[in-house]
Amino acid sequence: AGPAKQPRSELDRVLARGEVKVCSTGDYRPFTYRDPATGQWSGIDIDMAGDLAQRLGVRLKLVPTTWKTLVDDLGRTCDLSMGGISITLDRAKRAFYTEPYVRDGKTPITRCENAERFQTLEQIDQPGVRAIVNPGGTNEQFADANLKQATIVRHPDNNTIFTEIIEGRADLMITDAVETRWQAKEHPELCSVHPDQPFTFAEKAYLLPRGDVVFQEWVDQWLNLARHDGTYDRFAAAWIG
Numbered sequence: 294a295g296p297a298k299q300p301r302s303e304l305d306r307v308l309a310r311g312e313v314k315v316c317s318t319g320d321y322r323p324f325t326y327r328d329p330a331t332g333q334w335s336g337i338d339i340d341m342a343g344d345l346a347q348r349l350g351v352r353l354k355l356v357p358t359t360w361k362t363l364v365d366d367l368g369r370t371c372d373l374s375m376g377g378i379s380i381t382l383d384r385a386k387r388a389f390y391t392e393p394y395v396r397d398g399k400t401p402i403t404r405c406e407n408a409e410r411f412q413t414l415e416q417i418d419q420p421g422v423r424a425i426v427n428p429g430g431t432n433e434q435f436a437d438a439n440l441k442q443a444t445i446v447r448h449p450d451n452n453t454i455f456t457e458i459i460e461g462r463a464d465l466m467i468t469d470a471v472e473t474r475w476q477a478k479e480h481p482e483l484c485s486v487h488p489d490q491p492f493t494f495a496e497k498a499y500l501l502p503r504g505d506v507v508f509q510e511w512v513d514q515w516l517n518l519a520r521h522d523g524t525y526d527r528f529a530a531a532w533i534g
């Protein structure tokens with residue numbers, strides 16, 4: 294008898310190909326950003342994707358995806374997906390997650406003069422208040438579930454959504470605290486409202502095709518190492534602060 298048979302995995306295909314294909318939405322700083330003008334990628338999860346490829350010993354190919362098609366693109370256009378993805382039980386029915394690497398939660402971001410007005414969900418969910426959301430992710434789910442009186446403005450382009458608030462076409466957005474901190478630093482007109490006490494608890498992880506435990510195991514071992522050997526902290530210091 295020959296050697297024991299090992300199950301086929303995406304891991305083998307990635308190694309044979311010499312390239313790992315990572316899907317990312319590219320619209321969610323500081324996790325993932327793709328410059329619309331140059332196509333240049335940046336962000337903490339882009340740095341992490343580079344480290345993943347390097348330690349796999351293969352090239353990195355970044356593949357654009359969207360929040361709506363994130364799960365369907367797995368195994369079709371890419372091997373895994375990275376970029377500020379929240380763990381949801383819904384996605385977990387159709388895909389695998391790695392261990393979480395950062396903790397987050399939803400909190401408001403608004404023009405600074407309105408920060409006192411929009412502290413609680415009750416204050417926000419009032420007739421005449423315009424809450425803007427990007428479609429397809431957990432922000433939209435949260436808004437649909439929690440805002441009954443306020444107007445929900447659906448804005449398809451997450452790269453320009455904060456300009457809508459600055460220029461007064463929307464009053465606020467409820468989104469991940471890490472993003473509100475980053476955007477408030479980027480835009481002095483905007484204030485993050487209690488990012489240390491978000492409305493929800495959520496964790497970020499990387500998303501893998503369902504069923505491939507061999508690949509999941511390798512990516513989890515890599516992530517665990519990167520989180521403890523200073524790699525993640527170095528990227529986080531640069532992007533999250």
Ligand SMILES: O=C(O)C(=O)C[C@]1(C(=O)O)C=C[C@@H](O)C=C1
Pocket residue numbers: 321360377378379380427428429430431432433451468469472
């Ligand atoms: O869907 C997710 O998992 C996300 O964390 C992405 C999500 C969202 O919740 O909609 C989070 C913040 C960004 O503004 C855009 C997208």
